[in-house]
Amino acid sequence: MKRDLVCIICPRGCRMTAEITDSGVLVSGNACKRGEEYATAEMTAPKRTVTSIVRVSNRVDTMVSVKTKEPIPKEHIFDAMEKIRAVSVEAPVRIGDVIIENLFGTCIIATKDVK
Amino acid sequence: MQKHDIVIIGAGPAGMAAAVAAYDSGVKDVVLLDREQDMGGILRQCIHNGFGLHKLGTELTGPEYAAHYKQMVSDRGIKVYYEATVTGLTPDKIVTAQSREGILKFEAKAVILAMGCRERSRGALNISGTRPAGVYSAGTAQKLMNMEGYRVGKKAVILGSGDIGLIMARRMSLEGAKVEAVCEIMSYSGGLMRNIVQCLEDYDIPLYLSTTVAEIHGKDRLEGVTIAKVDENMRVIDSTRRYIECDTLLLSVGLIPENELTKSAGIKMSPLTNGALVDENRETSVEGIFACGNVLQVHDLVDYVSDEAEIAGIGAANYVKGLKTAKKAVGTVAGNGVRYVLPQVVHTDSGEDIALFMRVVKPYGKVKFTVSSGNNVLATATRLKAAPGEMEKIVVKKDKLIEANGDITVALEEI
Structure with a gap:
């Protein structure tokens, strides 16, 4: 299988070609190693970082932004969103605080401080 | 009247980075003024990731990138006035602000303009039809969703394929809305390629090029829009009109640098960037007033805003210290295929080596940029592709720069 890909790791957006061969995934057109890693993952098990918000229950009209600490498998994006929507947190919250533990091999962390 | 060495208007990414750079250059009497309750500017509502890869070598969300600079501002003890809206700026650098404590007046040795930009609105587009609720600029919808926790709609059409529109297409999809289409009047997208992949293709959202919203329908709430193809003169082709039912229309149709204060101070403007005309230190036509970030030119990446703000911060600090010595000024000119060059x-x-920033007029394949002055070639650069949505940077070495004997032209040729 051969596919044309655009790298999403950085804004340079390298146009790459990736092919699954017997000796692994062959990548060309990438400017750096991260492109090769992205293309390999995209051909075998694509992943994305999911970002969203969680309501802060003890503050008026306040949301805290969150993300998956590591990228998660693409097919679980909407499952992750459902889990994120179901929770709320209490302030204070610090950047990096774990909001949901153990989610598709990683966790959900806060990306903003709320005093 | 308070007296300070440097007053910075706006504590977004540009203002914060400029403040830190000025302080670190030895001018410690720096104050930041911002109309919001917190530093960070537009980054506060940009909860998606992808910030900081160039500048900080790590991938952060908007609030995290803002927090990084906020920490640097706090560590230096730089004073920030919150909820202080600047209403006046004079050429002799008197800054007036409205705040909770009443009117604040500052007399500065140098001023850095870092007010950012605002979105072009429906009124600027002349879309026919009714005026129902449910028509938002993409950034307003982003603020409502990400900071206030509202869901702005269930079924959306997005006009304009700039990055904010693409990011919002994904954001609305994640929150369970159906994004029916992204329409782009140009024959190419103005957004970053990576955003088309991870915001549209990941969620099977169609991008219709050379297509616009021809009519808005609905009495109280938006009920639908008519989209249509446009011809080469951007006129709607009637036979292609098509109705799409939706309750939300997001407009991502361009950003306008917010330069009312700049103009009130009599600073000369560029009709190409809609920002001030500046030199390599980002100093405007009024001595001691500098500009950086989206108020100067609309950027694609916050990383480059921070870079530009550092130039302005160092420039302002050197000005305050009386270190400004360079005298031989030449202009920069946009040649073939180049829309504008900054600094002007x-x-x-x-x-010093000087970096020139530019945008091309349309998408190109492989191109060669040539920076020249008369018959002297000062620098060349080759790119595999070039697009209006992606700013180009070419560095001219100081020993080459000295050879320039008149205006410096940047032009490209397809190769």
Whole structure:
């Protein structure tokens, strides 16, 4: 299988070609190693970082932004969103605080401080 | 009247980075003014990731990138006035602000303009039809969703394929809305390629090029829009009109640098960038007033805003210290295929390498940029592709710069 890909790791957006061969995934057109890693993952098990918000229950009209600490498998994006929507947190919250533990091999962390 | 060395208007990414750079250059009497309750500017509502890869070598969300600079501002003890809206700026650098404590007046040795930009609105587009609720600029919808926790709609059409529109297409999809289409009047997208992949293709959202919203329908709430193809003169082709039912229309149709204060101070403007005309230190036509970030030119990446703000911060600090010595000024000119070049003025005797920033007029394949002055070639650069949505940067070495004997032209040729 051969596919044309655009790298999403950085804004340079390298146009790459990736092919699954017997000796692994062959990548060309990438400017750096991260492109090769992205293309390999995209051909075998694509992943994305999911970002969203969680309501802060003890503050008026306040949301805290969150993300998956590591990228998660693409097919679980909407499952992750459902889990994120179901929770709320209490302030204070610090950047990096774990909001949901153990989610598709990683966790959900806060990306903003709320005093 | 308070007296300070440097007053910075706006504590977004540009203002914060400029403040830190000025402080670190030895001018410690720096104050930041911002109309919001917190630093960070537009980054506060940009909860998606992808910030900081160039500048900080790590991938952050908007609030995290803002927090990084906020920490640096706090660590230096730089004073920030919150909820202080600047209403006046004079050429002799008197800054007036409205705040909770009443009117604040500052007399500055140098001023850095870092007010950012605002979105072009429906009124600027002349879309026919009714005026129902449910028509938002993409950034307003982003603020409502990400900071206030509202869901702005269930079924959306997005006009304009700039990055904010693409990011919002994904954001609405994640929150369970159906994004029916992204329409782009141009024959190419103005957004970053990576955003088309991870915001549209990941969620099977169609992008219709050379297509616009021809009519808005609905009495109280938006009920639908008519989209249509446009011809080469951007006129709607009637036979292609098509109705799409939706309750939300997001407009991502361009950003306008917020330069009312700049103009009130009599600073000369560029009709190409809609920002001030500046030299390599980002100093405007009024001595001691500098500009950086989206108020100067609309950027694609916050990383480059921070870079530009550092130039302005160092420039303002050097101005306050009386270190400004370069005298030989030449202009920069956009040649074939180039829409604008910034800075518009360069001092050839500055003794430093100078980076020129530019945008091309349309998408190109492989191109070669040539920076020249008369018959002297000062620098060349080859790119595999070039697009209006992606700013280009070419560095002219100081020993080459000195050879410039008149205006410096940047032009490209397809190769």
